[in-house]
Amino acid sequence: MAAMPTHDLPTHDFPVAKRWYRRHAAPVRVTHWINVICFTLLLMSGLQIFNAHPALYVGERSDFDHPAMSIQAHLSANGLVGETMILGHSFDTTGVLGVSNEGGQVSRRAFPSWVTVPSFQDLATGRRWHFLFAWLLVLNALGYLVWGIASWHFVRDLLPSREELGHVGKEFLEHLRLRFPRGDAAKRYNVLQQLAYLLVVFVLFPLMILTGLTMSPGIDSAVPQLLTLFGGRQTARLIHFVTASSLVLFVIVHFVMVLISGVWNNLRSMITGWYDLGNPRTTDVA
């Protein structure tokens, strides 16, 4: 990725030197990309683990006849059918969930081979990858947390002010009209970003780690309060899955926003730190 360009900047009424802004500190950039690798592999190895028993339950134990959610394959007159059941509602998901193509063969598997690590059914390897990247993710998160507190990053950049909170509705409408802040207004995360990042950093990731730990019989003997907190091991497994799905949803929205609000500018700022503020809209300058 190119660093700050030094030639051919079009002449604008806004001074060139003021357009380039160091938007992301190095610790944010480094931990962000480590997190991208960890989350991707945790997700894919997690789906491999899920495939070993593709059903979720509420409580301490599995009531095999009454799962809250399940992905199954069964044989019908038309061949193998993939069926996904969520809270009693069944959907035909042949081709993606329950039944999908694996190396040219129609096979029974909950999640398809292109989203699991390894691609073929191998619980042992899936678990080993999952726990390795879980360690990396936790160490990365600890580094980020310590830095974020010590540098006032959380307070300065992520915590919305009372005034910013008051703009949630307006900001939301601006986003819907695909109008993104420029100039000085783009130096700070907008309030929707702040709320989304706070949710991911302080709610979703901690939930992933805690529900993951609750599934460990070893940890349960040391901290049985986790079972009380989440309502049993199987509920913890369900929350782990639902929270992971929420993070996938966040990543999709995050991707779309990165794409439509200036993909190179966003990518450059997350790699080199430099962000082009552009010309401020007349409405943005008071």
Place this chain on the structure above:
Amino acid sequence: MSRDHLRRRDLLQALVAIGGLALSGCDRVASAPPFRSLLDAANSLTYTVQRLLIGAHRLAPEYSEADISPAFRPNGSTDPQDEDYLNLVDKHFADWRLKVHGLVARELSLSLEELRSLAARTQITRHDCVEGWSCIGKWTGVPLAEILSRAGVRPEARFVVFHCADTLDDGESSVDPESTRYYESIDLIDAAHPQTILAYDMNGKPLTVPHGAPLRLRLERQLGYKMAKYIMRIELVRSVADLHGGRGGYWEDRGYEWYAGI
């Protein structure tokens, strides 16, 4: 069993492996030796941290009668067809003896009656399968620590190995049935844990064949595959390297972690 922790060489190999990850497919990286050793290092780290965090005597949660699963799912071998075992079933295990040998002061040979006459422990616990599901059952049996103190563990012993009556069909047509014989091993910390019992009763009735009759291990702070069923003999050893595949258990020889507390 190598219990070496994150070493510098492992870390360097890890960096190389992660670099390779970006370039080639995950499947190929997964089977590359440097990455395997990194995965082993992660498992060692989990073992070390959990041992530090949990302590030797913390008990696994125990439940009430009302929590017991109506249908406890058996897994692994559920109906062994090995001839010696079928003969034992025919005679209701009257000829069965639990042999305790290896690095012990006194070898033992105990009948089911003798085991039942020893002080027993009953516990209602949650069984967590590596696949992800859980069932709750009530188990009665002799604490392993009691058997080991009768046999007298020699100071050089480090692992307790459970040799089982069942062989599994692992999909490969093996000529030698011993290559698919079930076995498991635990360390002496878990062997001394009060909830580690040799169970002969389940939910108040003698163990049935699907659940491991006549005797199975309960190891409540680890996953189901550690809890050997159809136990024939218990051996105390210094190292598990010379047994079967050398990684300390049937599933361990097939890629699963030796420490299954997670």
